[in-house]
Amino acid sequence: MTERRPGRRLALWRLGGRLARRLPGLLILAGAAVLASFLASHALPGDPVMLMVDGRAADPEMIRRLREEAGLDQPLAVQFLSYALDLLRGDLGHSLRYSGVPVTALLGDALPVTLGLMAGAAALALPLGLALGLAAADVRRAWPGTALTIGSVLALSVPPLALATWLMLAGSGTAPWAVAALALPAAAVVARLTRTQLMEVLERDFIRTARAKGLGRPAVLLRHALPNALVPLAAAVGSVAGTILTATAAVESVFALPGIGRLTVQAVLARDHTVAGAAVLVFVLLQVAISLIAELLIGLADPRLRADGEAP
């Protein structure tokens, strides 16, 4: 174990460098997300005060005073600046639906539910998908590959709302079924990707070398092939992070879990624009977090980062 230490430290350094290079892009994205979030909560037909009085006979003088208090009489650019400054102080404004409740409090209640659901789904989908992919990576038989292809096409075809409803009707409305509704399609996609990558890696020279050394099939698969096959998985997870979030929102809605997705959907339907605007930002951050975590986890397994010289 001791002789692998320097390699691992090197891997961390290189991974850190790789992530640091993404920093400028992430900062620009954060700025754009704040702007989008501001647009979603401010640039709508009818401002929050008009929604508050909504049809009721209101004193024009009171409306003017309320708008002044909310800063709505300022130019849009000034409003954006104060929105961004408030945001930096951790103030996202107040919910229009639950008057007086800070948006951060609503998000703080909902976020653990969503994170728990996604973590549970990942804890189920990744091992299951990897195991299925490993088991199916066998050139001598064709049917496991066909089965995984069918599974992954099915996973991409059944809308998450449909699968969640089926599992709820067939099983029960409890949390494990919600996790399963999110994890099963993910596992199918992971399994197929793992198998395709393994089949490609297994044809490379270093695998032949490992076999020639006399290593058994499990050792070749797990120690030499799998780490190399995992690398494209990070990119794949990053590119479907948005779809994962949509699926999470769907599962939360069907199973009535009080997470970010359900909060957002209800806020949009109730025209609670401050909450909906904040959600724009939260979903961007969640997507960045998903792809960074995937990159970090799988980057640690990437043998090319650990190697002192060229890629194996």
Next chain:
Amino acid sequence: MRLAASCSGRAGLLLSAALAVPLAIAVLFLPLDPSTMDLGQAWTGPSAAHPLGCDGLGRDVAARLIAGTGTSFAIAGLALALAVALGAASGGVAGWIGGRTDAVVLRLADLLHGFPELSLAIVAAALLGPGTEAMVLTLALAAWPSQVRWCRALALSNRTAEHVRAAAALGAGPRHTIGRHLLPAVAGPVAIRAALSIGPVMVAEATLSGLGLGIQEPAVSLGTLIRDGLADLREAPHLIAATTVTVAAIALAVNLLAEGLREGLDPRRR
């Protein structure tokens, strides 16, 4: 035909046929209208007059599914057409010209790719008001980054291709090179790539509209039907069952055809 050569392609053709036959029968022989209400028929199960039963307002579920399928295909097609047009213009120019233009377009694509479809849907609904336009815009923006990268890669590889350089060496101007050499070479791959993404775009529409973030009543799409079914889940589970199974079957047929197309076109499998 290459599509029928692969397992997925055959399954896709079979499933499409299985969906098309009852569709044709319903369109030809049943006088169905998606918005006619008959409260006496509310929540009735399948019958001869209403093969999939009726919803809570006594509207024919089969007719609504047919109308919704049409809307969803139209919306997915429109969004993809928009994404391909914008993607081909920006990505093609970026790849062909290169340099700073290329860097800026790629940055923009990365930036937009950083926005999940939920965020795009909320912003689009806030700017345009929830409905069909906002949904098309959302789906087009979500599909744009990958179209840009694809079109850029195609333009880049064609710019340095020998026949293009030969044409330039013979004195061909940019108009001739682009019109006669670049566009014909990239049109096929761009169209195929767009066709492959119809299934995922339809699923995204069904999910977002099903959550209430997309198409709104009285318009009917596969998403709004799921939403109606979810609202009536307790009273009439057969509604959500009929809707979700049909939506999944349609998406499956489209995705299988795409998979067959992909396999058929993969040079390694020929």
